[in-house]
Amino acid sequence: MSNCVVLGAQWGDEGKGKVVDLLAKSADWVARYAGGANAGHTVKVGQTKFALHLVPTGILSPQARCLIGHGVVLDLPALFNEIDSLIKAGIKVDDRLFVASAAHLVLPHHKLLEEQGEECRSSAEKIGTTMRGIGPAYADKIARRGVRAGDLLDPDRLGRSLRQAIDYWNRITNGLLSSRGCTAESVLQELQPCIARLTPMIVDGPLLLDDAVRRGQSILYEGAQGVLLDIDFGTYPYVTSSSTTVGGACTGLGIPPSAIGRVIGVVKAYTTRVGNGPFPTEALNDDGNRLQAGGNEFGTTTGRSRRCGWLDLVALKYAVRVNGITHIAVTKLDVLDEFDEIPVCVAYEHRGQRTTEVPFDGARLDEVKPVYKTMPGWKQRTVGLTDFDELPSASKNYLKFVCDSLHVKLLMVSTGPEREETILLENHHSLVGA
Numbered sequence: 103m104s105n106c107v108v109l110g111a112q113w114g115d116e117g118k119g120k121v122v123d124l125l126a127k128s129a130d131w132v133a134r135y136a137g138g139a140n141a142g143h144t145v146k147v148g149q150t151k152f153a154l155h156l157v158p159t160g161i162l163s164p165q166a167r168c169l170i171g172h173g174v175v176l177d178l179p180a181l182f183n184e185i186d187s188l189i190k191a192g193i194k195v196d197d198r199l200f201v202a203s204a205a206h207l208v209l210p211h212h213k214l215l216e217e218q219g220e221e222c223r224s225s226a227e228k229i230g231t232t233m234r235g236i237g238p239a240y241a242d243k244i245a246r247r248g249v250r251a252g253d254l255l256d257p258d259r260l261g262r263s264l265r266q267a268i269d270y271w272n273r274i275t276n277g278l279l280s281s282r283g284c285t286a287e288s289v290l291q292e293l294q295p296c297i298a299r300l301t302p303m304i305v306d307g308p309l310l311l312d313d314a315v316r317r318g319q320s321i322l323y324e325g326a327q328g329v330l331l332d333i334d335f336g337t338y339p340y341v342t343s344s345s346t347t348v349g350g351a352c353t354g355l356g357i358p359p360s361a362i363g364r365v366i367g368v369v370k371a372y373t374t375r376v377g378n379g380p381f382p383t384e385a386l387n388d389d390g391n392r393l394q395a396g397g398n399e400f401g402t403t404t405g406r407s408r409r410c411g412w413l414d415l416v417a418l419k420y421a422v423r424v425n426g427i428t429h430i431a432v433t434k435l436d437v438l439d440e441f442d443e444i445p446v447c448v449a450y451e452h453r454g455q456r457t458t459e460v461p462f463d464g465a466r467l468d469e470v471k472p473v474y475k476t477m478p479g480w481k482q483r484t485v486g487l488t489d490f491d492e493l494p495s496a497s498k499n500y501l502k503f504v505c506d507s508l509h510v511k512l513l514m515v516s517t518g519p520e521r522e523e524t525i526l527l528e529n530h531h532s533l534v535g536a
């Protein structure tokens with residue numbers, strides 16, 4: 103397998119976990135490049151359901167080693183909870199999971215600040231974040247007052263950095279942190295049990311990956327969230343605070359673009375979004391309820407119900423363009439099995455004009471009206487199919503229409519949450535797409 107980036111092409115929860123898990127079987131390394139414990143990547147293995155938040159999904163493939171890159175913001179108690187549940191489930195983690203020393207920590211004050219930030223907004227303006235402290239942690243990083251994993255190796259530096267950050271926020275918020283019992287000392291105490299555990303995992307991430315590239319090892323770069331949640335390319339301000347797009351793999355891991363082969367976009371066969379913000383193809387009717395129920399669309403991290411709607415080819419074309427997506431993995435095809443007709447958004451109407459481009463200012467997405475092409479449904483079960491030739495012809499036409507419209511190749515079709523419920527198309531004579 104050439105080194106590839108796997109990223110969400112919509113608003114997250116496309117099924118990246120399942121796709122990464124399948125591709126990780128032939129990877130030497132799986133490296134997560136962005137986001138934090140806001141992510142929830144689900145993998146179903148038999149009766150066991152793993153929900154990975156910070157640990158790269160490759161941990162479930164025994165031969166793969168995993169790196170949490172410095173583009174990730176790390177909540178240490180959350181990380182060790184996750185590691186403990188993996189170990190309990192029989193997964194070997196020791197000597198297989200590494201953390202880039204430049205990864206910034208999510209600290210208790212970030213969660214307090216996030217609560218305040220959301221409270222300051224009217225209900226229409228709330229971002230609807232996951233409350234995992236993600237935004238404030240990235241804000242401290244960019245403002246150069248963050249605390250990094252590597253700081254844990256130097257107690258003096260750790261104490262100094264923590265005091266500086268907490269003093270700053272106390273000054274700005276009129277003592278909010280102290281009034282909530284959040285002091286440098288309390289945070290240090292909370293971090294203590296994590297320090298000894300994290301120390302052997304801390305590495306020079308970019309050097310480690312450079313070495314892997316030189317040795318010709320295969321690396322899978324695992325994204326989190328989705329293109330439309332990217333801090334620059336998403337529907338700002340209703341986005342997350344990291345670079346979820348392909349550039350985030352370079353900056354979040356320290357690899358050059360030449361270390362990337364394929365860019366694989368994970369595309370849910372319809373669209374979902376959790377939290378606030380524009381969503382042109384949202385189906386606020388019975389169809390939306392059917393997608394929600396059929397796809398079991400509840401957030402993996404927060405349990406919130408996901409908003410549901412139809413596939414948006416305009417937004418996907420944008421995702422292909424800004425990431426150079428070469429291949430797509432289409433997930434949850436089975437959820438469309440029962441529909442008589444399946445609308446697909448092929449253009450927007452914006453201020454009286456028809457366009458096939460996402461408006462330059464992503465926030466304008468709330469001004470567009472979707473223009474739909476209606477595709478016939480297949481009204482047949484695709485659940486669990488593993489052979490492309492067994493798919494109903496209307497579903498093949500649906501997939502072909504998507505790939506042709508986006509000028510990408512179809513790498514994989516997922517027909518259920520289980521590992522086995524997958525159609526792999528590489529080298530298949532029916533390979534669809536350009």
Ligand code: GDP
Binds near residue numbers: 110396
């Ligand atoms: P991620 O964040 O992109 O990894 O996606 P999530 O794990 O948050 O959400 C995807 C959900 O869909 C999970 O519950 C998966 O188990 C489930 N899933 C993945 N692929 C399929 C599929 O092809 N069919 C169905 N029915 N469920 C799927």
Ligand code: IMO
Binds near residue numbers: 326
């Ligand atoms: P995975 O990796 C779906 C959304 C939140 C909110 C916005 C900002 O599982 O696809 P944040 O807590 O990041 O500041 O919230 O981003 N969001 C996600 N939506 N999947 C995710 O991750 C998400 N991570 C964040 O719902 O709208």
Ligand code: MG
Binds near residue numbers: 114115116142144
């Ligand atoms: Mg998810």
